[in-house]
Amino acid sequence: MLELHKVQWRRGGSDFRLSVPRLTLKPGITLLVGRNGAGKSSLLQLLATAQFPLEGEIRYDGLTAERDLPIIRSQIGFVPTGIELYEQMKTVKLLHYLSELKGGATSEELDRLMEDFHLTAYRSSKIKTLPQGVRQRIALAQAWIASPAYIFLDEPLNALDSLERLHFTRFVASHSRGRTIIVSTHELNEWEAWADHVLWFDAGTPQFHGTMEEWIEGLPLSVWEGLIDADMYRELDPARILQIRNESNFFRVRILGSGSPPAPQFVQQPITMEDAYFIRCRSLAQTFAAG
Ligand SMILES: Nc1ncnc2c1ncn2[C@@H]1O[C@H](COP(=O)(O)OP(=O)(O)OP(=O)(O)O)[C@@H](O)[C@H]1O
Numbered sequence: 001m002l003e004l005h006k007v008q009w010r011r012g013g014s015d016f017r018l019s020v021p022r023l024t025l026k027p028g029i030t031l032l033v034g035r036n037g038a039g040k041s042s043l044l045q046l047l048a049t050a051q052f053p054l055e056g057e058i059r060y061d062g063l064t065a066e067r068d069l070p071i072i073r074s075q076i077g078f079v080p081t082g083i084e085l086y087e088q089m090k091t092v093k094l095l096h097y098l099s100e101l102k103g104g105a106t107s108e109e110l111d112r113l114m115e116d117f118h119l120t121a122y123r124s125s126k127i128k129t130l131p132q133g134v135r136q137r138i139a140l141a142q143a144w145i146a147s148p149a150y151i152f153l154d155e156p157l158n159a160l161d162s163l164e165r166l167h168f169t170r171f172v173a174s175h176s177r178g179r180t181i182i183v184s185t186h187e188l189n190e191w192e193a194w195a196d197h198v199l200w201f202d203a204g205t206p207q208f209h210g211t212m213e214e215w216i217e218g219l220p221l222s223v224w225e226g227l228i229d230a231d232m233y234r235e236l237d238p239a240r241i242l243q244i245r246n247e248s249n250f251f252r253v254r255i256l257g258s259g260s261p262p263a264p265q266f267v268q269q270p271i272t273m274e275d276a277y278f279i280r281c282r283s284l285a286q287t288f289a290a291g
Pocket of ligand 1 (some may be wrong): 012099
């Protein structure tokens with residue numbers, strides 16, 4: 001469990017400030033969502049002890065970086081965006097090297113990790129010769145070395161193909177028991193089946209933290225889907241459209257609406273995580289506009 005208390009941080013060379021009055025992140029998968037520049041990567045850097053709060057405190061199951069930094073770091077797996085790997089090393093050598101830095105995993109464990117991340121075919125390839133998606137899988141695999149208690153993943157699905165994305169999200173889900181895993185992502189629906197909690201950040205501060213059920217509950221708008229013709233489509237407010245599919249000269253449209261159908265052919269839909277994100281962002285923007 002991670003506990004943040006009155007955490008304040010400022011990024012040098014920018015106006016960005018991060019402020020977290022109080023936050024408890026429990027074991028399981030927490031999705032960290034928010035628009036570009038909201039502060040998701042900054043928060044992960046603080047949690048991973050790559051940066052330190054200017055004020056306040058982060059507790060890792062009671063331990064603090066001030067007193068227990070080496071122990072805390074030995075329990076962290078971190079994949080930042082744009083991670084740089086040692087280009088000249090072979091995959092297996094790099095994993096062994098990182099494993100030695102982290103206190104050691106056996107050769108069998110590293111072989112298993114390479115199997116889990118579909119890296120066995122690349123074990124003797126130099127990193128610099130590998131496609132981007134395979135490099136990303138190496139970056140993800142290294143986070144699991146020595147079975148850490150806290151795993152921080154910054155947009156981990158980047159560069160992975162569709163099959164690998166599905167494989168990886170399932171892998172994370174089946175290895176989340178007893179671990180606190182924080183995943184920064186813009187792909188809410190891909191994590192929908194596996195996540196336990198959502199943390200929504202905006203302007204450097206949490207706007208929502210709760211369970212998946214709470215994330216889609218009590219929203220001010222609902223979601224509707226209908227098959228409409230081109231004339232009706234032109235009349236729709238573009239800001240309310242969530243999805244459009246072309247179906248033989250008609251449009252199947254998913255839109256935001258109020259409690260009653262926007263037109264008779266619309267049917268109310270269950271709200272997805274991504275729908276809830278759009279609705280919450282809209283409400284926040286309207287609050288700012290009104291205030
Ligand atoms: N290296 C840097 N130097 C200066 N400012 C930076 C740097 N990295 C990020 N920032 C700024 O810090 C703020 C927070 O950025 P951060 O990367 O934490 O947001 P984010 O929510 O992860 O965004 P994204 O979804 O685009 O990855 C932004 O205003 C950004 O412009």
